[in-house]
Amino acid sequence: MNHKFTNEEVTKLADKLLIGISEEEAKDIVEELTFVADSMNVISEIKEIENLEPLTYPFNLYETSLREDDDYEEGHNIEDLLSNADCIQGREIEVPKVVG
């Protein structure tokens, strides 16, 4: 039997993601999560997956190599990195006090 999702449960999950949701949004999420859970019941009946590893990338044919130690790039320009932040102070991003 499937776990029965509730509005409270998904609201708490959203809160962990720092996302606020309305009652209506919570209801929709419960509905879709229930669909996903029901679908997993169907998937669990597919016997052939039992001996397979999870596939996390489409194929494993990557061509990588180690670069030479002296072959490096300059870092990013700090002004560029700060150019999209709303609140900055000099070369730093301003945030409310987080410690002590």
Add this chain to the structure above:
Amino acid sequence: MIKNLHEKLINKEITSEDLIKEAILKAENSQKELNAFVTIINDPEKQESDSLLSGIPVAIKDNLSTKGILSTGSSNTLKDYIPYFDATAIKKLKASGAVIIGKTALDELGMGGTGLIAATGPVKNPWNQNKITGGSSSGSAAAVAAGIVPYAIGSDTGDSIRIPAAHCGVVGYKPTYGMVSRFGLFAFASSLDTVGVLTTSVEDAAIVIDQIKGQDEYDMTSWNSKDINLLESLNGKVKDKKLFYIKEICDINNYQDQTNELVKTIEEFHQTLKKCQELGIEVDEVSFDQKLLDSIYPTYLTIASAEATSNMSNLTGIIFGPRGKGNTIDEMMKDHRTKGFSSLIKRRFVIGSYVLQKENQERYLFASAKVRHLIVNKMNELFTKYDGLILPASCEPAPNVNGIKSIHLRTEQYLAIGNFGGYPSITIPSGFVSDMPIGINITGKIKDDANILNIAYALEQKLGYKNQIAKGEK
């Protein structure tokens, strides 16, 4: 179309300035009706090159980073974001002399398949404004279908190039995973994301990807494709090629709800198969386990949501994006994310977070990744016997805007097979149902893009919808 424009430019029958001016004017005039653009660039950057793309206008999906140009991903969380670098694909386009005249709207951050969920509002289908474009490359498809630009760059994580191509009557090509660098593409689901193109012909799709493909040190999943020249491979010789279709998707008796449009789309598909046979292509029917087919959408939803939740945890409004209100960092981030994301995105993130919880991983995420493995194994085996899989790109023409249910925006998502295995996959227009375009899709084995495009090229000539532009209804 691109070759033709190139020749006219070389012969000085037209000038690049005129082409660009015309594209910008068309884009501006179309906005009220189609709403395809987030940004129209009135004074675009130009670089000379001897490539076929030189001097020709292009539109770019707004989830690709363009240096100095607003790149929002159609999300309010990035409504003022201006990248300080170009995505690798954009850098290559610019080096080819391509002229970027605008950034196109998408379903927020690439999620969603309708064209209705952009921060700038819904994108309308140039064939009929009461119909959806499909998504998420909705603005790119609409801009090409309306004849504003000869081609537009898109991205495809589940079918986001290939469905809008079908609904808008244009060509949509998703190359093999990693053939085009993902560097500078806003990451949605990194194991599925692919940069591709929307055009009005297979030849144009080949020309564009030839220019932007290549190994990139900034994307470890990109690979060396120097030996592949797509344009040169288009010879139309397809005799003795072998395609298969999936019986369960293409048999009308397998559907409970047999709408007129479904019946006609399936009939048209079988007519297209006959045309393949007339070209000398062998076409076989292959049966799939229905349970496996039914698992494609929930598997896709689970994997894509999990990856998106992780990738987009950087959207906080602290280091970029509008700063949220609050007394603590957490309150600020929550305000930013709550106000910035649409309901659909929130749903995806919560689902992603749920399946990523340690206690749920086995039952949800790993089970889905195993189904992905099973499907890819089956496809790889079939690709030892066949050149490609042919399917209707969608089992219906573009639905009405008001006919879209709010919850499961799309449950028919078998084209995601192409993303599960990283396969090259192309949609081309194949006819009309209820006065709206429909398309067929061909998917092949990895790195066999030249073969798949050549089959599509031969079929395109037989079908006769090359260089098709929408004759729109308001």
